[in-house]
Every structure is written in structure tokens, then in C-alpha cells.
Amino acid sequence: MINFKIMGNDIQHLYVELGPSDRIYAEGGHLIWKSSSVNIKATTGSGFMAGLKRAITGASFFVLELEGPGAIDIAGFAPGKIVEIDLGGNGVMVEHRAFLAMEPTVNYDVKLVGLGFGWLGGEGLLMARLQGNGRVFLHAIGDALMLELRPGESIDVEAGHVLAFDEGMRVSIRRVGGLRTMLFGEEGLWLAHIEGPGKAWLRTLSRQQMIMGLMPELARVARSA
Template sequence: MPEFRILGSDIQHLLVTLGPGERIYAEGGHLIWKSSTARLNATVRGGLLAGLKRALTGASFFVLEVEGPGQVDLAGFAPGKIVEIELHGSSILAEHRSFLAAEDIVEYDASLVGLGFGWLGGEGLLMARFRGNGRVFLHAVGDALELRLGSGEAIDAEAGHVLAFEEGVRATVRRVGGLKTMLFGEEGLWFAHLEGPGRVWLRTLSRGQILMGLMPELARLARSV
């Protein structure tokens, strides 16, 4: 069985040790280094239809398959935390750009979500779907939070902070509040409304917040050129 180690603090990476013939798959572009004995292969995970659905989410048509023996080290595209999710015959829906790696026995395709939620969350109509038995590793920009919602329990979250949720969780959209709150609250017009039972994973930074934080620096850099 592959050995996974999450290393680092504020900028985490995932070190995977593979025995002979053991395999994992990962989203392309996240590889830092690998043992020379570990073999790489671009493959269409789950067949042509699954690959097409992944491509519609903005993820890659192909995934990167890594076969041991050897080690491979993977990281996200921005500072953040790696979230390990173990599936026991269950499934999760995840923000497509958060996927890092998964065990070979986990199925990976995409699934339709509600029009309002998917569009406001930046996902379009499809989100990445992982199901089966095994471990999935996601990358959360900033820090990561895990909430367990009981039956009928619900939260409202800014859509860009939603990392993943179990497929049994009901995901819809809800207006932030009154007109003044919508205009001056600086939280956008809508929240993602997530209702249990099930687990929800959030990230403390959205990509929009990162871009807004960089805007003054980018503007000064442009003026200096």
C-alpha cells in the first residue's frame, strides 16, 4: 500500500512512497521531484467520458499516473494546507483545481451540481467527483477547515471558500441579506448554503482574495517597469 506523508507547515507538500507495482494518480503540473525508478504515464482515468467531463470542469483530460518503486513529491500551486480525505464506499464533490492526488482504487470523474451553486462557486455546472474506497488529497489555499453537519444542520459560506463536501450534503445558494448588506457588505450577493448530514471542507482563503491582496503590489510593479 502506498505511504503518504504530508510535510511542511504553511506551504505543505505530499511525499508518496511506492513499492514495486504500486500506483497513484495526480493532477498534472504538481510534481516537484521523483525517484528515477518511478515511472510516469499520462492516462485517461475512467475512460473517454470521464476524461471529457473532467475537461469540462477546467481540469485535465489526462491525469498523471505514477508507478513504483520509488518516491514522488507533489505540491499545490499556492501556499496552503493539504487535506486527506478517506473514502469508505462514499463520494465527495470537490473544487476541481484543488485536486492533488489519489490512490489508484479511487474513481475520478465529474458530477453535475445545481446551476446556481456551481456558477457562483466558479465551477460551472460540474465539480470533480471522487468515489469508492481509498484516500484522496486536496490542496486548500490558506488553511483548511472540516465541519460535520448533522441532519438538518446548515451553514452559509462564501462560495469561493468551499473546497469539498460529501455528496449527501445539499448545496444551494442563498442571498446574503438585505439590499444594504448586498451592496456594502463586500461579501458578494450570494452565499453557498450547505445542509447536512455530511462533512464539508472549507478553505480560509479564496482565489479572489489572493488576487485582491496582490493587486496593489502588481500595480506598483507595473508602474516601475
């Protein structure tokens, strides 16, 4: 049986112990180290169309297939938290660049979510759809939040903070404020409106915030070069 262990505090990584013939799939470029006994190969997972679907969302055409026995360690591209979701036969919609790893019993697909949802949030119109009986692991920049919404409950989320949500939840785009908000508001003009029932996972730091936070330091380095 595969043993997963999320390790670390502010900068987390995923340690995985694989038995003989156990395998997982991971997004390329996230591997830190592996036991020499672990076999690794690049694969589309379920054929050319599966690779093409991943590429359409902006993820890699190939994923890494890692087969035991042995141990591996993988992490995201930026400081943050790792989120484990046990699908139990259900599906989740995932911001494509948040995908880290999954068990082989999980199917990776793509789905169009609410016209304008990703485009206005800067994340692309298509989201990854992960479905099956298995566990998936996502990487959230900053901290990760999980909100469980009852029927009739809803939240409005700045689109860049959406990590994932249960398939079947209603998602739409809502305009924030009027002309003053559009011209001067730092939060932008659009929010993702997510309606329950179901679970929604959010990240406390968007990519835009991370880039904006680094720009003064990058400018200072460029001036001193």
C-alpha cells in the same frame, strides 16, 4: 503498500513512497520531483470519457500515472494545506481545481451541483465527484477547515471558500441581505447553504481574495517597470 506523508507547515507538500507496481494518479503540473525508478505517463485514467469529464470541470484532460518503486513529491500551485480524505466506499464533491492526487481505486466523475452554486461563486457549475475505496488528497489555499454537521444542522459559506463536501448533503444558494448588501457588501450577494448530516471541508482563502491581495503589489511592479 503506498505510504503517504503530508509534510510542511504553511506551505505543505505530499511525499509518497511507492512499492513495486504501486501507483497513484495526480493532477498534471503538481509534481516536484520523483525517484528515477518511478515510471510516469500521462493517461486519461479510465478512457476518453474520463478525461473528457475532467476537462469539463476545468481540470486537465490527462492525469499523471506514477508507478513505483520509488518516491515522489507533489504540491499545490499556491501556499496552503493538503487535505486527506479516506472515502471508504463513499463519495465527495470537490471543487475541481482543488484535486491533487488519488489512489487508483478511486473513480473521478463529474456532477451538477445546485443550479447556480458554482457559477455565482466563480467556480463553474460542475464539480468533481470522487468515489470509491481509497484516499484522495486535495489542496486548500490558505488553511483548511473540516466541519461535521449533524442532521438538521446547516452552514452558510461564501462560495469561494467551499473545498469539498460529502455526497448526499443538500447544497443550495441563498441571497444575503438586500440592496445595501448588494451594492456595498464585500462578501457578495450569494452564499452556499450546506445541510447535514455530513462533513464539509472549507478553505480560509478564496482565489478571489488571493488575487485581490496581490493586485496592489502587481500594480506597483507594473508602474516601476
